[in-house]
Amino acid sequence: MSSWLDYTINGLIVGNVYALVAVGLALIFGVSRLINFAQGSIYLVGAYIGWVAVVQLHTPLPLTIILVAAAAALVGLIIERFGLRPLQNSVRIAPLLATIGISFVLDQLVMLTFSPNPRALPSQLPDVRFQIGGGTIGPLDLLIAGVGITSALLLFVFLRYSKLGWAVRATAQDRDAAMQMGVDVNRVNQAVFGIAAALGGVSGLLVGMYYNQIDTAMSLQATLKGVVAEVVGGAGNVPGAVIGSLLLGLVESYGVAVFGTSYRNLFAFLLLVVVLVLRPNGLFASARQAPPEPLTGTFIAPSRPVRIPRWVLLVATGIFAVLPFFPVSFYVLQTLINAWLLGMLALSLTLVAGTIGQVSLGHAALLAIGAYTSALLSLTFAVPVGLAIIGGGLMSAALGTALISPSFRLRGHYVSIATLAIGEIVSLVILNWESVTRGPIGISGIPPLSLFGYELVSPISIYWFSFIVMVVLALLQGRLLGSHLGRSFRAIRDDDIAARAYGLSLNRYKSLAFIFGGFAAGVSGGIAAHLYSYINHETFNTQQSILALTVVILGGLGNVVGAILGAVALVGLPEVFRIAAEYRILIYGIVLLLLVRFRPQGLLGTM
Amino acid sequence: MSNIDRRTLVRGSLAAMMAGAAFSRAAFAQSSEPILLGVSGPLTGPNAQYGTQWKQGFDLALDEIQSAGNINGRKLAYSFEDSQSDPRQSVAIAQKFVSDPRIVMELGDFSSPASMAASPIYQRGGLVQFGFTNSHPDFTKGGDFMWSTSVSQADEQPLLAAYAVKRLGLKKLAVLHLNTDWGRTSRDYFVKAAKEHGAEIAVTEGYIAEERDFRSTLVRVRDANPDGLILISYYSDGALIARQARQVGLKQVICAASSVYSPKFLELGGEAVEDVHVGTRYFPEDPRPEVQKFITGFKKKYNGLEPDAFNAYAYDAMNMAAAVVKIGGADRRAIRDAFAKVKDVSSVIFGKATFDVESRRVKGAMNAELVVRKGQFALWDGKPT
Numbered sequence: 001m002s003s004w005l006d007y008t009i010n011g012l013i014v015g016n017v018y019a020l021v022a023v024g025l026a027l028i029f030g031v032s033r034l035i036n037f038a039q040g041s042i043y044l045v046g047a048y049i050g051w052v053a054v055v056q057l058h059t060p061l062p063l064t065i066i067l068v069a070a071a072a073a074l075v076g077l078i079i080e081r082f083g084l085r086p087l088q089n090s091v092r093i094a095p096l097l098a099t100i101g102i103s104f105v106l107d108q109l110v111m112l113t114f115s116p117n118p119r120a121l122p123s124q125l126p127d128v129r130f131q132i133g134g135g136t137i138g139p140l141d142l143l144i145a146g147v148g149i150t151s152a153l154l155l156f157v158f159l160r161y162s163k164l165g166w167a168v169r170a171t172a173q174d175r176d177a178a179m180q181m182g183v184d185v186n187r188v189n190q191a192v193f194g195i196a197a198a199l200g201g202v203s204g205l206l207v208g209m210y211y212n213q214i215d216t217a218m219s220l221q222a223t224l225k226g227v228v229a230e231v232v233g234g235a236g237n238v239p240g241a242v243i244g245s246l247l248l249g250l251v252e253s254y255g256v257a258v259f260g261t262s263y264r265n266l267f268a269f270l271l272l273v274v275v276l277v278l279r280p281n282g283l284f285a286s287a288r289q290a291p292p293e294p295l296t297g298t299f300i301a302p303s304r305p306v307r308i309p310r311w312v313l314l315v316a317t318g319i320f321a322v323l324p325f326f327p328v329s330f331y332v333l334q335t336l337i338n339a340w341l342l343g344m345l346a347l348s349l350t351l352v353a354g355t356i357g358q359v360s361l362g363h364a365a366l367l368a369i370g371a372y373t374s375a376l377l378s379l380t381f382a383v384p385v386g387l388a389i390i391g392g393g394l395m396s397a398a399l400g401t402a403l404i405s406p407s408f409r410l411r412g413h414y415v416s417i418a419t420l421a422i423g424e425i426v427s428l429v430i431l432n433w434e435s436v437t438r439g440p441i442g443i444s445g446i447p448p449l450s451l452f453g454y455e456l457v458s459p460i461s462i463y464w465f466s467f468i469v470m471v472v473l474a475l476l477q478g479r480l481l482g483s484h485l486g487r488s489f490r491a492i493r494d495d496d497i498a499a500r501a502y503g504l505s506l507n508r509y510k511s512l513a514f515i516f517g518g519f520a521a522g523v524s525g526g527i528a529a530h531l532y533s534y535i536n537h538e539t540f541n542t543q544q545s546i547l548a549l550t551v552v553i554l555g556g557l558g559n560v561v562g563a564i565l566g567a568v569a570l571v572g573l574p575e576v577f578r579i580a581a582e583y584r585i586l587i588y589g590i591v592l593l594l595l596v597r598f599r600p601q602g603l604l605g606t607m
Numbered sequence: 608m609s610n611i612d613r614r615t616l617v618r619g620s621l622a623a624m625m626a627g628a629a630f631s632r633a634a635f636a637q638s639s640e641p642i643l644l645g646v647s648g649p650l651t652g653p654n655a656q657y658g659t660q661w662k663q664g665f666d667l668a669l670d671e672i673q674s675a676g677n678i679n680g681r682k683l684a685y686s687f688e689d690s691q692s693d694p695r696q697s698v699a700i701a702q703k704f705v706s707d708p709r710i711v712m713e714l715g716d717f718s719s720p721a722s723m724a725a726s727p728i729y730q731r732g733g734l735v736q737f738g739f740t741n742s743h744p745d746f747t748k749g750g751d752f753m754w755s756t757s758v759s760q761a762d763e764q765p766l767l768a769a770y771a772v773k774r775l776g777l778k779k780l781a782v783l784h785l786n787t788d789w790g791r792t793s794r795d796y797f798v799k800a801a802k803e804h805g806a807e808i809a810v811t812e813g814y815i816a817e818e819r820d821f822r823s824t825l826v827r828v829r830d831a832n833p834d835g836l837i838l839i840s841y842y843s844d845g846a847l848i849a850r851q852a853r854q855v856g857l858k859q860v861i862c863a864a865s866s867v868y869s870p871k872f873l874e875l876g877g878e879a880v881e882d883v884h885v886g887t888r889y890f891p892e893d894p895r896p897e898v899q900k901f902i903t904g905f906k907k908k909y910n911g912l913e914p915d916a917f918n919a920y921a922y923d924a925m926n927m928a929a930a931v932v933k934i935g936g937a938d939r940r941a942i943r944d945a946f947a948k949v950k951d952v953s954s955v956i957f958g959k960a961t962f963d964v965e966s967r968r969v970k971g972a973m974n975a976e977l978v979v980r981k982g983q984f985a986l987w988d989g990k991p992t
Contacts, residue, residue: 003830006855010822017820108651116655118843120874135822135855211819211847213875217653221817256823261812262786264823334702334728338695431786431815440791440813444723444745457731459702532694532724533749536788539694539720575699578688585651585691 005133007257008250013141015249017210019148020203021226022233022241024196027155030236031172031192033092035413037099038079039200040223041106044216046072046201047208048110051121061124065202072201073194075106080193083593085186087600091303093359094600097553100546101596103219104589111216112582118215121208144206151199152242159238164191172236220542224420228272231417234282243284247271266428269421276418277406305559305605313561320467324460333459337531339564339571340466344524345544346551346563347470347477348517353549354558354606355481356513357493358404361416362423363521364544365403368430370396370522371529371540372437375446378530385450389526396522401514408510411496423545431537442536449530466527470564473520478560480516481607489513490558490607554595556602565603641684642937644928645704645734647715647725652691653816657717657740657917662687664921667901667908672929683929686710692717694724701725705732711937712737714924719743719788726753735943739924740917743788747967754946756927757920758888758956758972760793763865766974767837767886768800771862774976774987775884777835779807781828781859783821783848784839786813793839793864801837809833818844821851829857838863842915846876853879860884869915873982883979888956889919890975890986897953919955927952927960 021043028036049071053064083102087094125143129136159165164187170178171188179185204222208214225248233244248268255267275283324333345367353359374392377383383391403426407418430437437443449456449465456462480486488509491499496506529535551570555562573591577584595603646665649658665685672683688704690697697716704710705728712735716722722741726749729736735752742757771777780801784790790813798808809831812824825848828836836852836859838845845867852861862884873880889898891913901922905914914922930952935945947964954960960969978987 003826006826007823010820010826013822014820111651111655116651116659118656118871118875120877122877129854131856135826138854212850212877213819213843213847215843216655217817218819221819253823256827260827261783261814261818261821261824264818265815329702330706331699331703334699338699342695440786441743441788442719444743445748448727457727532698532720533727534720534723534745536720538718538787539724543693571695574696582650582689584689 002133003257006135007253009133009135009137011250011253012246013137013249014252015229015246016141016145016148017203017207018225018229018248019152019242019245020144020206021200021222022229022245023148023152023155023238024199024203025223025226025230026233026236026238026241027192027196027199029230029413030238031168032084032095032189033172033236033413034084034095034099035227035416036196037096037223038083038102038106039196039226040219040221041103041110042072042075042079042197042200043204043207043222044110044214044219045075045106046204047121047214047218048114048204049201050205050208051114051119051214054121054124055119064124065205068201068205069198072204073198075201076193076195076197077190079197080190084193085189086597090600091606093553093557094596097550098593098596100550101589101592103223104585105593107216107219108583108586108589112586114216116216118213120212121205121214122212123209125209140206140210144210147202147206148242148245152238155195155238164188168192224424224542225268227417228268228421231282231414232272232275234284235413237282237284240282240284244282247283262432263428266425266432269424269428272421273407273418273425276410276414276421280410280414303556303601303605305556305562305607306603308561308604317471321464324463330459333463335571335575336568337459337463337466339568340463340470341524341528341531342548342551342571343470343564343567344466344473344520344527345548346555346567347473347560348519348521348524349548350552350555350558350560350563351477351480351489351520352513352517353552354556355486355493356489356510357496358408358419358510358513359412359416359549360404360419361545361549362419362421362426363548364540364542365423365426366396366400366518366521367525367528367544368426368537368540369399370525371535372430372443372525373522374526375443375529375535376436378447379443379445384453385447385530386452389523389530392526392529393519393522396525397515397518400518400521401511404514405507405511408507420542420545423542427537427541437537440536442534442539443529444534446529446533446535448533449527462531469523469527473523474560474564477516477520481558481560485509485512493558550592554592554602556604556606558607559602559604560607562602562604562607569603640709641682642678642711642932643709644683644685645700645707645710645713646685646687647690647697647700647704647713647721648687648717649692650687650689652693654692654717658687658689660915660917661715661921663905663909664914664918664923665925667904667918668922668925668929670908671900671904672926678929678933683925683932685714685925690716690721692721694720697721697725698728701728701732701736705729705734710734711932711935711939712928712942714739714928719746722746723749726750729753733943734939735946737924737928739920739927742792744792751967752943754943754962754967756924756954756956756960756969758865759966759968759970760789760796762970762972763886764793764796765800766972767862767864768797768804768806770884770886770976771835771837772801772804772806774989775835775860775862777806777833777860777862779809779833780835780837781809781831781833782811782837782839783824783828784811784813785841785844786815790839797837797839814844816844819847821848822855825852825855825857828852829855833859835860835862838867840864840867842867842869842872843875846872846880849876849883850879862886865916868977868984869917870913871915873979873984880979881982884987885977885979885984887916887975887977887984888973890977890984892986893975895958895973897958898955901955923954923956923960926954 125139229245233240370392373395374388377388551566555566730750784794935942950961951959
C-alpha cells in the first residue's frame with residue numbers, strides 16, 4: 001500500500017516537471033492556435049544559458065533565473081518577429097512548419113556552440129531531503145512546483161484581470177474582431193511569445209538542475225510530453241495544462257507500477273488518445289467554449305496550384321527513368337531511391353493531410369507496419385518478396401485505418417496530435433510485443449528485394465523498381481483526385497458541415513483516404529525493410545513523421561507532383577550540404593525557413 | 608594488479624601459432640596520396656556526442672601512426688560522413704564509399720539500424736565494414752566483409768556478473784537496462800551468467816533511451832528487495848539512475864557495465880555515483896604500456912581531458928585499421944583477407960587483439976574491477992562498500 005503512495009508522489013513530481021513546458025505551450029496555443037514546436041528548443045536554450053550563468057559566471061540562483069528568463073524571452077521575441085509574424089496572413093499550417101524549422105536551427109546552434117556532449121548543471125539549492133512516504137523530495141521539487149503553479153496562477157490573473165490580458169483573450173477568440181476594436185494584435189502576440197519563452201527557458205534551467213544534466217537531445221522529448229499534457233488539459237487552457245501535466249505524470253507512474261518501465265510512454269499516449277476521443281476539447285473545457293478550430297476549413301487555405309504542363313511531367317519522368325543509363329554514381333542513385341521511398345510516404349500523407357484535411361504527425365507508424373509485415377511474411381512464411389510488400393501495404397491500410405478511425409471526429413490540430421500519439425503507440429507496441437516483433441533486437445536477415453524469382457540487388461534495379469512503384473502510385477492517386485472521390489475528399493476538407501449536409505458520409509470517405517494512403521506508405525515501408533535487411537523499433541521514428549509532413553507542406557498540400565518534388569528536395573538538400581559537415585542540418589533548417597517564408601503555400605501550391 | 612585477465616595472452620600466442628606465417632606484404636604503389644578510410648557515424652542528431660568522441664580517438668591514433676612513420680610511407684586519413692545514425696543516410700553513405708575508389712575500408716556506423724541497413728551494400732560492393740561499436744549479435748553475420756572489434760556481450764557480461772556476484776557477494780539482483788538491441792542482449796547474457804554463479808534475479812526493467820525519470824522504476828526495484836542494482840546503461844542514463852536511486856533512499860550496492868566508464872559519469876552523477884562499481888576493460892593506473900600510451904597521449908592532445916570508453920573504442924579501431932592496411936595494402940579484397948591474418952594488435956580494450964575468423968569478432972576482452980572513490984575511478988581494493 002505504501003508503494004502506491006510513492007508511485008503517486010513520483011507521478012506528481014514528474015507531472016510538475018511537464019507542467020512547466022505545458023503552460024508555455026498552452027499560452028501560445030491559446031492566442032495563436034499554434035502548436036509551437038520550437039518550445040522545446042527554447043527550453044534547451046534556457047538550460048544552456050543557465051549552464052553558462054551557473055558554471056561560468058557563478059551567478060546566484062535568483063539572478064540566474066532572471067538572466068535565463070530575459071534571454072529566453074528575447075529569443076521568443078525574435079522568433080515571433082522574424083519567424084512567425086511574416087506568416088500572419090498566409091496558410092494556417094505555415095507557422096507550424098516554421099516552428100519546426102526554427103527548432104532545427106536553435107537546436108543546431110546550441111549543439112555547435114556547446115558540443116553535443118551532455119553537461120552537468122549543478123543545482124544551487126541546499127541539498128536537504130524531506131522524507132515523504134518511502135521516498136524523499138528536495139527543495140528543487142518545491143521550487144519547480146512553485147514556479148509551475150505560480151506562473152499558471154499569474155497567467156490566469158493576467159488573462160482575466162489585466163487590460164493586455166483581455167486583449168490576449170480577445171485576440172484568441174477572434175483575431176479580426178479584436179483588430180477592429182483597436183487591439184494591437186502584434187503587441188499581444190509579442191507579449192505572449194515573450195512570456196511563454198521566458199517560462200520555457202526557466203523550465204529548461206530548472207529541469208536541467210533537477211537531473212544535473214543537460215544535453216542537446218532534450219528538446220524534442222520536452223515538446224512531445226508538453227504537447228500531450230497540454231492537450232489532455234485542454235489546448236490553450238493554462239490551469240488545465242498544469243492539471244493535465246500532473247495527470248500525465250500520475251498515469252505514467254501507475255503504468256510503470258503495474259506493467260513495468262518499458263510500458264511507461266505507452267500509457268502516456270494512450271491517455272492522450274482516450275481523452276481526445278472522449279473529450280476532444282480537453283478534460284477541462286467548458287461546454288460553452290467555442291470550438292477550438294474554425295468551423296470551416298481555413299486550416300488549409302486554398303491557393304492556386306502551379307499548373308505544370310503535361311509534357312514537362314512526361315519529360316521529367318522520362319529523364320528519371322533513363323537516368324541509370326548515364327554515368328551517374330550509385331551514391332546519386334541511392335539518394336534518389338531514398339527520395340522515391342520518401343515520395344511514396346509523402347503521396348500517402350499528402351492525400352490524408354492535404355486532400356481530406358487530416359494532418360497526420362504519426363505517419364511513420366504506417367511505414368513501420370508495412371515494413372514489419374513484409375519482413376515477417378517473407379522470413380517466417382517464406383512469402384515471395386514482391387507479394388510480401390503488397391501484404392505490407394494491405395496490412396498498413398487495414399491496421400492504420402482501424403487505429404485512426406476513433407479520431408475521425410477530430411479536427412485541425414487535434415487530428416495531428418491524435419496521430420502523433422498513435423504513431424508513438426505503434427512504435428512502443430513494436431518494442432514491447434516481443435513474441436512477434438522481436439522487440440529491441442529487431443529483425444535481421446530480411447531477404448533482399450526480388451521480383452518473379454530475380455533478386456534486385458544492384459542499385460540500378462532497385463532504383464527502377466522503386467521509381468516504377470512510386471510512379472504507379474502517383475498515377476493512381478492522380479486518377480483518384482480527378483474522380484468524384486477526389487472531389488468529395490476536397491469538399492470534406494473545405495467545409496465538412498456543408499459536405500455532410502450534402503449527404504457525404506465523413507467517416508467513410510476518411511476511411512477510404514486512409515486505406516489508399518496506408519497502402520502507399522505500407523509499400524514504402526515494405527521496400528525499405530528489404531532494402532535495409534535489418535529493422536527495429538527505431539528505424540521508423542517520430543523524426544520520419546515530421547520529415548514527411550515537412551515534405552508535404554513544402555510541396556503543396558494535396559499536390560501529387562509537389563509531394564514528389566518535396567521528397568527529392570528534402571532528401572537531396574542534406575546530401576548536397578554534406579560538404580558543410582556539422583553545419584549541414586543548420587543550413588537545412590535555414591533553407592526550410594526561407595522556403596516557408598517566401599512560399600508558404602508550398603512549392604507547387606495546394607490542390 | 609592481479610585483476611587483469613591474462614587469458615588473452617595465452618589465447619593470443621595460441622592464435623599466433625595457428626595463424627602461422629601467412630603474412631603477405633602487398634606491394635604498395637608508391638604514392639603521396641593518403642590511404643583513405645571512410646567513417647559513417649553521427650555528427651548531428653540525437654547521437655552526435657558519440658561521433659565527436661570517435662573523432663577524438665581517431666585523431667590521437669592517427670597522430671601516433673604518423674609519428675611512427677606512417678604506413679609503408681603513406682599517410683592514413685579518414686573521411687567522416689555524418690549519418691545522424693539514420694539508416695536512410697547510412698545507405699546513401701555506403702554507396703558513396705563503395706563507389707569512391709580512394710576509400711579502402713569503412714568504419715561504423717554507430718547504431719544497429721544504421722549499420723546493419725548499410726551492410727548489404729558493403730557486402731555486395733566488396734568493401735569492409737568495420738563496425739567497432741556494433742555489439743548486435745547478427746552484425747557480423749551480414750557477410751564476410753563485416754568485421755567488429757566491439758566487445759561481444761557474451762564476453763563482457765559474464766565478467767560483470769562475476770564481479771557482482773562472486774567478488775562483491777551480491778545474491779539478489781535488480782537489473783536496469785537500456786531497452787535497445789545492445790541493452791537487451793547484454794541483459795540476457797548477464798542474467799544467464801549471474802544465475803550460473805548462484806544469484807537470484809529479483810527484477811529486470813528495460814527503459815527507453817530518452818527516459819530521464821526513474822523514480823517509479825526505482826520503487827519497483829525497492830519493492831523487489833534486491834541487495835544490488837546492476838546498470839546496463841550508458842553514462843548519461845547511468846548517472847541519472849544512480850542519482851535518483853540515492854535520492855529515493857536506495858542504499859544498495861550499484862554495479863555498472865563498462866559503457867558508463869567516462870569522466871562524464873562522475874560529472875553528471877556527482878556524489879551519487881560514489882562507491883558505484885564498474886567493470887571496465889582498462890583503468891587510468893593500468894600498467895599496461897598501451898593503456899599508459901593512450902591515456903597520456905589523450906590528455907596531452909585534449910588539454911587534460913580524461914578519455915572514456917568510446918574514445919578508447921575509436922582509438923583501438925584506428926590502430927586496428929592501420930595494422931590491417933599494413934598487411935592488406937590499398938586493395939579492398941586484400942584488406943578483407945588481412946583481417947584474418949592480423950594478430951596481436953596492441954589494444955586498450957583487448958590487450959592484444961586477434962580476430963576469431965569464424966565469428967569475425969575479437970574475443971577475450973581485458974577486465975578491470977573499478978569503484979568510484981572520492982569522485983575518481985580507482986581499482987577496487989576488495990573492501991566492501
